[in-house]
Amino acid sequence: MPELPEVETIRRILTTGTEEAPSIIGQCVRTTELLWERTLAYPSPEEFARELPGQQVLGLGRRGKFLIIKFSQDSLVFHLRMSGDLGMSLVSEPARHDRLRVIFESGWVLSFNDTRKFGRAWLVKDPEELLEGLGPEPTSVELDGVCFGRRLGQKNRQIKPLLMDQHFLSGLGNIYTDEALFRAGIHPARLSWSLSEGEAERLLEAIRETLEDGIRHNGSSIDWVYRGGNFQNYFRVYQQTGNACPVCGQTIQKIVLGQRGTHFCEHCQPFKKG
DNA sequence: CCTGAAACCTGTCTGC
DNA sequence: TGCAGACAGGTTTCAG
Numbered sequence: 001m002p003e004l005p006e007v008e009t010i011r012r013i014l015t016t017g018t019e020e021a022p023s024i025i026g027q028c029v030r031t032t033e034l035l036w037e038r039t040l041a042y043p044s045p046e047e048f049a050r051e052l053p054g055q056q057v058l059g060l061g062r063r064g065k066f067l068i069i070k071f072s073q074d075s076l077v078f079h080l081r082m083s084g085d086l087g088m089s090l091v092s093e094p095a096r097h098d099r100l101r102v103i104f105e106s107g108w109v110l111s112f113n114d115t116r117k118f119g120r121a122w123l124v125k126d127p128e129e130l131l132e133g134l135g136p137e138p139t140s141v142e143l144d145g146v147c148f149g150r151r152l153g154q155k156n157r158q159i160k161p162l163l164m165d166q167h168f169l170s171g172l173g174n175i176y177t178d179e180a181l182f183r184a185g186i187h188p189a190r191l192s193w194s195l196s197e198g199e200a201e202r203l204l205e206a207i208r209e210t211l212e213d214g215i216r217h218n219g220s221s222i223d224w225v226y227r228g229g230n231f232q233n234y235f236r237v238y239q240q241t242g243n244a245c246p247v248c249g250q251t252i253q254k255i256v257l258g259q260r261g262t263h264f265c266e267h268c269q270p271f272k273k274g
Numbered sequence: 275c276c277t278g279a280a281a282c283c284t285g286t287c288t289g290c
Numbered sequence: 291t292g293c294a295g296a297c298a299g300g301t302t303t304c305a306g
Binding site for chain 3: 065081118119173175176219222238261
């Protein structure tokens with residue numbers, strides 16, 4: 001899926017509008033179209049179709065990888081998973097892979113396009129209920145190096161899968177986790193409790209810097225999922241298997257951890273036991 | 275508690 | 291050219 005920077009980029013685009021499309025804020029719903037039933041996680045298709053028309057968009061939010069569109073009565077929450085995307089257009093007919101559309105009185109259409117059909121949408125009164133199990137935002141001011149280190153110490157898990165666990169920390173996916181671990185000089189298979197206080201502090205900083213960079217470049221566009229961002233041009237290890245490490249020149253390795261392709265530099269990210 | 279496999283899907287790329 | 295298999299930005303569930 002899109003990870004935190006991609007979701008944040010979409011949130012900003014929908015909020016401010018672009019040269020091609022207006023802001024979604026203030027738009028009033030005329031009707032909805034559900035093109036793939038399983039995309040709607042809640043409520044029933046009938047209730048969804050009945051509930052949304054007439055409601056106006058008040059604002060947009062994001063929590064981890066969830067995008068929240070606040071309407072006058074309800075909130076429409078999206079999780080884009082692997083291939084989801086959201087955008088405004090004037091097209092009257094659904095595009096290939098459009099799964100859910102919200103048609104506004106103005107004629108503009110919000111389309112949820114999702115090739116792999118893993119994405120989900122919820123229309124709820126209170127998004128908090130849906131999001132309560134999520135770990136802290138990486139940028140939360142309440143999360144400091146000491147606190148982060150303490151939480152790492154309470155777990156006996158490989159650091160990479162732990163960072164990707166949305167109950168532990170929200171927003172990181174495969175790309176940004178590999179990039180952050182490289183930046184922090186930490187081997188992805190290190191056990192979480194084995195990190196020193198200094199390493200934990202450096203890791204949290206690296207996570208924040210990596211996400212900021214991603215957002216600054218409007219996220220990453222890879223494979224056939226192009227969203228206009230260009231952070232993919234700044235990957236240091238992700239998808240760089242066989243290439244020279246930008247820091248030391250040693251060959252970037254690829255292994256599998258937690259069923260996910262994992263890229264790192266053996267020299268810059270040495271494996272250390274406890 | 276922790277790890278790995280499988281499931282949910284479609285599309286692309288690689289190798290025979 | 292054709293086809294099988296691997297792999298892909300994620301999450302959940304289940305077995306061991």
